Amino acid sequence: MAPFCRFLPTLVLGLVGGGFAYWLQMPLPWLLGAMLATTVASLLGCRLRSPGHARKGVLVVIGVMLGSAFTPDMSGDLSLWGASLVIMLLATAVMMVFSVWFSRRIAHHSLDTALYAGVPGGVSAVTGMALDSNADLRVVGMTHAVRILILLAAIPPVLKWVGHVSLQPTGMSLNQWLWLPSLTDAAWLAVAGTLGVLLGQRLRLPNALLFGPALISAGLHLSGLTHAVLPPTLIAMAQIVIGISVGVRFTGTSLAEVGHTLTMATLQAVILLLIAILAAWGIHALTGVSLAAALLAYMPGGAPELSLVALSLGIDPAFVTSHHLLRITVLILVLPVLLKHFQLVRD
Template identity: 80%
Template sequence: MHDTLTTRLAALGRFLPTLALGLAGGGLAYWLEVPLPWLLGAMFATTLASLAGVRLRSPGRGRKGVLVVIGVMLGAAFTPEMSGDLTLWGASLSMMLLATAVMMAFSVWFSRRVAGHSLDTALYAGVPGGVSAVTGMALDSNADLRVVGMTHAVRILVLLVAIPPVLKAIGHVDLGSATPDPAQWLWLPGPVDSAWLAGAGVLGAWLGHRARLPNALLFGPALVSAALHLSGVTHAAIPPTLIALAQVIIGISVGVRFTGTSLARVGHTLVMATLQALCLLAIAILAAWGIHAAMGVSLPAALLAYMPGGAPELSLVALSLGIDPAFVTAHHLLRITVLILLMPVVLSACRRSSGKLWP
């Protein structure tokens, strides 16, 4: 027990400089009034440091804890007063699945024919979401894990950077109003509400693992928290300070993925991953615009829901900007579930037809 505690404290100590860098980046972005300051500021600071050769530490267990917190926060968006039209949700979920299929087909084609990767690498790098599950599955394949990991990391980076200008361009979101007033930073829920939120996190994480949910630490607490809020048991919200800290940790988690990456050595992979991500973003924008025009679904919410991957990151963005977090979370949960269930079938079909489609 003592050795375990000592090991964890040592790991925390090694992570503190990285955390300080992320907080500094987030604080600077907040001062400069950058949209999504704590997330983007921490991400930019750690990404630049990683690419410059600085050896940064991953949040490790800290990221797992943050996923639980984000899950509880997302569940709080499901309220009894929700007026979501089930027909609209059904149409949007169907469009999301169609867009996901198009993204998957394009990604694999791009990776094979343009980037020149092997079939296994193209398949795992091309999955539009579920990076943790996909990376784990790729361990038992002949895929180049470095390319798979970097492609997913670059995709999330590109998406997060693109969100503010894209939302500003469509003119449906006031990004400036999403930043809390400095006087609100010290607000905390009462002890009873805090107990409900903590219980939702602990119980949700346990149930998520027991039920083998995709991204169990995120979606397990989200489902339990949603049940508590929908039933009216609690109406507790999450303190802005905790939301900001969650953004910093998630931003750091993206940035440190580039640790040990040399621009000179992996320039081709970075360029190909960036081009692929921009094309997938274009598909998401077209799909979101289509469902908005046809059914009247909120364009910003559809855009965040259709973006390929990064469920914790994109759900947290929806929560931070107040863009229908329940809607966005439901879409990403369905996307990841379907991808994980169908991946073995997709892999088998692609390998059987590889000689015909990608000689």
């Protein structure tokens, strides 16, 4: 209970921020409200606590939710995914090349820092790998944090601009907020989460707590064994914890001390977002894939955050999740090869 008590003030701040955003009828209120409230507090010098183990639990919940988006009647759409996955990987390669070049030539970071900070996704795995390198961990962490912050903040205006999804707020009655699944459905969801964690860890999946439960839940829903969904209160709480997880990454950060790093990370994130928009527009023109879904699938990083956005807005979460899983897997496999190559060149 002690860690939870230390985290409680941060959670309350996230709840207040999310509730205020919901009252203002903002799009994605619980996620963006909690994120903005904790980000501002962090930059103002407040010592906020990370969700810690709570975030791990939320990743499992999000994974189960994402798996429920895979339904038996979606098989006809899978034929379009192949081309989109190829374009996504090409766009990821372009993003990686640009990010490393930008970090080296414009931001003047070391090669190790440029490589780890430039990876467009997999922030948890990449940060862990960077621990055994000569990379500046603060720059790596801040670059990824700023990128995710900008991507999430940009989603409402960008989606409104492309005009392929409605962001009109939808109010819910108290009865809808208090709805709970049946005991049978709750049991299926618990089985998906438990077995998913075991599967993800056994297979050593990237972000195992997210993608393991997503795979088991997808299998259960695709087979028709269950159509269970999670209650809206749990979905809102998941958004709040994820929003807090982004905001607290700026704890201990002073604008005066790290102004250069924040500026460079912001410029890099904006250009990566533009690359994602161009790639999404291209695949939409070629195949007719939803522009909004392609955009969320191609955005560089933040798999839990972007998959949760897709689920919250009903923008083909199965499509978005599949793309992020492939991207992270490829990046984690390729990054050691790149590091070894550059190390040989440098030596």
